[in-house]
């Protein structure tokens with residue numbers, strides 16, 4: 001490596017480190033605060049070293065009913081994902097292979113994503129009142145399904161389009177029925193992509209705030225709504241809030257590691273074509 | 274019984290007429306090649322025989338059985354795709370075993386057959402590799418073994434060699450043909466490479482714009498092309514535009530040539546001269562009696578290995594002459610030469626028939 005290149009490398013890394021720190025600092029600070037007592041949390045100038053406590057975690061789980069909110073988030077995100085992925089896979093596959101509905105239907109599917117959600121949330125609330133779906137987990141799940149499906153169909157369609165149809169034809173000519181060809185060839189090849197879409201779906205549901213805020217009540221609130229509620233009239237309960245945030249992002253961090261692994265695996269099948 | 278009969282096949286995509294009135298009968302064990310430029314409908318014919326496309330009109334009989342409405346998985350054909358289409362999630366052995374696995378044959382039988390097939394395509398020892406760990410030639414061999422695994426009655430090959438480099442292509446060409454003869458399997462082969470078609474086939478079907486131009490043995494196609502397109506597409510030729518007189522004399526510029534094979538009696542015509550039909554000398558004394566003679570100047574000499582190709586400028590047209598390397602006398606660029614040919618050789622077509 002030449003000298004100037006080496007110097008560039010160092011400068012680039014310094015810049016990257018600075019920006020990484022800017023992005024990570026609030027999260028690191030939140031983690032630090034989640035282990036602090038309220039006294040230490042509000043102390044100015046802030047203290048960097050102290051004896052950590054897990055009291056915030058216990059308090060938020062017990063006093064603020066976060067066990068329940070966690071459960072709500074899990075139930076809604078998981079059921080929405082489990083229902084949407086098979087539907088989106090088959091729909092995306094049909095779009096990709098059989099051009100079902102033509103270009104127009106493909107466009108219509110993605111067009112639904114162009115409406116700002118805020119436009120829809122009030123009418124949806126009115127409809128949900130009529131059907132007694134407000135403040136229910138299945139009600140929230142249905143709304144997530146409706147909004148995530150088009151997006152998932154779209155990305156899975158792209159994924160299936162990347163699989164040459166000759167692969168399926170080779171399976172057919174070798175005696176497999178279309179269903180067998182799908183299960184033995186298309187599905188294993190696209191499993192990483194489907195997995196990635198599933199993780200994405202889960203994360204979208206997990207993080208969703210607007211619909212959850214309007215459509216849920218105390219018993220059905222999901223984590224984002226419950227976290228927002230920690231901003232009380234008596235001020236922000238910063239220790240508890242930090243603990244809640246850390247717990248809320250933990251599953252996402254774990255899933256992100258997953259998605260990375262699957263995306264890499266998906267790419268290594270790139271020798272298909 | 275005919276192995277394959279395709280009768281008056283028509284297929285359009287939107288307003289693209291991909292195949293128009295295609296008719297072909299194949300004997301059992303025959304190797305037939307569909308030859309034509311890209312987009313002339315070769316793949317469409319093959320895919321219709323395989324059952325991936327539905328004919329707009331016409332019938333397909335496989336060993337006497339009308340097969341139009343039989344889905345691909347029930348037709349007794351094997352196919353090798355241009356892009357290999359190996360299953361990337363399976364090893365070589367699993368790829369080859371796929372059809373047997375689908376039929377739920379016993380494990381030991383599958384294993385034995387996979388071993389035989391690997392040996393047949395000379396890939397023994399690679400059974401546990403994945404497709405992305407193979408070279409192009411190896412992938413194509415696996416594809417061939419996979420297509421043969423179910424003992425199909427008809428083998429379909431869609432430009433199986435076009436993605437390979439020249440050396441491997443030539444080698445596989447011979448191997449596929451030998452294998453085909455050894456197994457006696459009826460084979461329909463698609464290519465746009467005339468050399469491939471000429472070297473491998475029992476018969477060649479030359480196509481253009483979805484229409485069959487000519488069906489014949491490689492010799493017939495080469496020696497007796499039915500129209501200028503076939504002459505142009507198969508083998509190298511020089512074309513002279515002129516006029517026919519009484520079906521015997523071809524007038525080109527101020528030359529008059531005697532010809533014996535003309536499809537035109539009088540009027541504008543196109544003469545096809547194969548480079549191998551032309552001879553070249555320095556002195557007129559050496560020209561046999563009764564030959565047609567032209568004078569010209571050598572503009573380029575190219576050495577092609579076993580033959581030498583000489584470009585000769587005659588009356589502002591470039592005409593190609595080929596001779597075996599051992600008969601080459603050392604003509605040089607700029608030499609004045611005499612080119613002659615027997616009246617038996619050239620073919621004359623009506624001018625309206627285009628070479629494109």
Ligand SMILES: Nc1ncnc2c1ncn2[C@@H]1O[C@H](COP(=O)(O)OP(=O)(O)O)[C@@H](O)[C@H]1O
Nearest residue numbers: 286289290291310311312313314315316317318
């Ligand atoms: N699925 C398809 N949709 C639309 N047009 C097609 C399709 N398949 C083939 N064609 C058209 O039909 C013609 C013949 O194609 P093809 O059989 O693939 O030719 P070849 O194999 O000789 O190159 C081409 O013009 C091609 O563009």
Ligand SMILES: [Mg+2]
Nearest residue numbers: 312315316317
């Ligand atoms: Mg083709």
